[in-house]
Amino acid sequence: MNWLISLITPVGLASGAFIMVVAMTLLGALIAVAARNIFHNVLGLALCLIGVAGLFLYLNSPFVALMEILIYVGAICIAICFAIMLSAPMYLPLPPRHPLKILGALAGAGLVFAFLALLTKKTTWAAASVRSDDWSITTIGHYLLTDYVLIFEVISLLLVVAMLGAVVTARGGRGSS
């Protein structure tokens, strides 16, 4: 019973919640990729993204976690839903998967996984000698408008261009309504 009691300590609670968040992320990712129904995929993605937001909480960044939910779950997932509704009718039977392709994809993903895992394992991660502990949103805002203002502006430009591009592309060419 000792481990059960240790669960209700703050650290234990935190660990338990962390395991749940990780499970949510991985499960969501698996659903997003493996489910045959495209709508289930989107739901899996949403679940996974909420899990990632939880991870961000554990990484001391509640603001980014909030943004993650707002932008990804709130905006991108909804946009994908629209695309689904605008495109493929879901009742159509999908052609069967080719086992060789699945195998190839597994091999490719596995190989890259192995490579990156090896890389992670063999690297010695050294923290910066002097680390500030300023995590506040104020500082983020400060950075956005001072050191990174150029990138900020460029990204706003990128968003405009993307929006225009999306409109032009989806409109279906000159003259179509």
Added chain:
Amino acid sequence: MGSVNPFFLGCTLSLVLSLSAFGLIMIFTWRRPKLSLAISLTVSTICLIIAWLTFIKLSALKEPLILSVDWMMSDQIRVPFGFLLDPTSLLMFVIVATISWLIQLYSIGYMAGDSGFGRYYAFLSLFALSMLGLVISSGLLQLYICWELVGLSSYLLIGFWYEKFSASEAGKKAFVVTRFGDIGFFMGLAFLVLNFGTLDIHSINSAAMSKAFPAWLLTPAALLIFCGIMGKSAQFPIHVWLPDAMEGPTPVSALLHSATMVAAGMYLLTRLFPFFSCSPTAMTVILTICTITLLLSSTIGMVATDIKQVWAYSTISQLGFMGMGLAAAGLTGGYLFAGFYHLTTHAGFKALLFLCAGVFIHHFHTNDFFVMSAKGGRRLLIPMVTVTIGALALAGIFPFSGFFSKEAILAELWNLPNKMWLGLGLLGAFLTAYYTFRVIFVLLFPRPQAVGGGHGVEEEHGHGHGQEEEHGVPWVMAVPLIILAGFTCVLGFLQAPIQKFLLGEVHHHAPNYVLLVSAVGCALGGIGMAWLDWGAKGAKWEGFIRKVPVVENFFIQKWYMDHFWRWFLNTVIYGLFSRTFTYNDRRVVDGGVDAVAFGTIGSGRLLSFIQTAFLQLNLLFMVLVLGGIGIYLLMGR
């Protein structure tokens, strides 16, 4: 360099202005004749003023002024760009600026109403730019660039009436034929650079004078450069382009023949005179070629019926005469004065002769002086008087400028040990006087009945504007004639000052009465012969050469030089080289390109199965390779 020398500034200014006049007219104002004329004439006037100012200010010049900037340097080789102002270039600068200004003035009248008026002035500006640049350039490469520019602008101007087939052909001929010589010139430059490591005119000359170059290297270099001179100055055997160059507007012919295109060759010979005179072999070759040219063109001039053709052949012969003078001076250790002096006087009276011819052509719409004479050519008073002055100068009659300069050249020939050259020179002088006064007497004593249909009244006058039947000569055309006639009368008496200016001192030598008498005798003999054949009351109006029909035909056919070149072109160039190169082009070059193309297409076909259009397959391979390489790289660590 602290302050810029004002003379160099002036030189730069004249070049830049000419170039910008050309650019402005060609880009913006070529549709507007008045504006183009204003731009071009303004620039030309500025150049004229700069040239005379520089000339006067520097007339007591002791050491040449040099502005030289290294344009390219590579190890031992230095290619300088800049200006070299010494008496030779200053005198030529003034001549070029003056003649081109007069021609621009004259062309206002001659070219009035032509549809390409603006373009014409743009080309004249380009011509002035290239010739001025050539004259004052300090390095041979810069000179070569301007040399080619001169060739280009003469091509543009000779083929100015490009809608006329013969004109565009003549332009092409001029360009291609002079290119023969220019290849030699360029090889000469390469030879100079490789062996002596410099292209700076001044240092080449001073090195040559101090015998720094071995003769066996110097002779081929000199001969190669002389190839370029042969092309430009229309010396035998590549003189054939010059008579055809008559297809251009007559003021252009005047420009080409007096101060620019053909003078460029002789100018180069003068410029590198110390260099050339270090190689007696080269000078002998030059003397021979120039003598052949003198006799050949004089004899052709005797039978030509086109007034511009006669003047063209006289130009060739006078260029040969200049070359003889320079070569003789080089062989006997003399000075460049005689040849260059003749170049100066010739620029004056030849421009005069051509401009007079232009007036006649403009008035009578024909190039045939028999027809002109029949139509009453002598009634045009000003050109008639001035053309007679020019002809007297060309024949070498006292007191006109040609007399003095011919005298100087004959004196150089006299110094040669072999008197054959002197004899040939005198023969040339005799023939010159004869064919010149043939034209004059025919014009002065018309015989309308003598002109049959045989000469063929062709409408050589290409620009068909509504000719208003004015009797008399427009003042813009008359003024240059009078100015040039003035030069022709005066220049002879300036022999001593010009000699002092060019050489720094006057070389007096006792007048050689034998030579004087024989030269004047030859000239008067020629005139007398012409009088007997064409002028006198009972004259037959037949050249004395008619008595030997074979020879006359030989001359009329221009010594068969055109035929020779035609044959040469057909058999050697087209038959041999062209065919070989065509075969090479078809089989080797095209074949090679085709093989590469087919190989590319074939291998593309072969490998195109890889492009399955399955993006994910491509991506998969990419990922697999990436992962494989990554793991392989990490294994060793």
Added chain:
Amino acid sequence: MESARMLVFNQLETYLYLALMLFAIGLYGVLARRNLIAVLISVELILNAASINFMAFNRFLAPTPAVGQVITLFIMAVAAAEAAIALSIIVAVYRKLRSVNIEQATELRG
């Protein structure tokens, strides 16, 4: 009481491996799925893996912890732009081919 450093959620490697798994799953999706929308979803997973990496390094290694967050925000903005473009392309492809199956978009086959 064990040190807080030993806790699983206080270690860099945990997050790195987690991001790696997310990346591998996303890569598998990109390679295996035929539905273009599913491919897009997988790409979003890959982007998130990258974000997690940034945040983890930010948390454990970086000298100024605000910078990583800024970069993650940038990634989100770029992902939004990318999603907008990709979705419009998908719609256009669907209009043209009447399908969102990537295997049917084979007009460029060699």
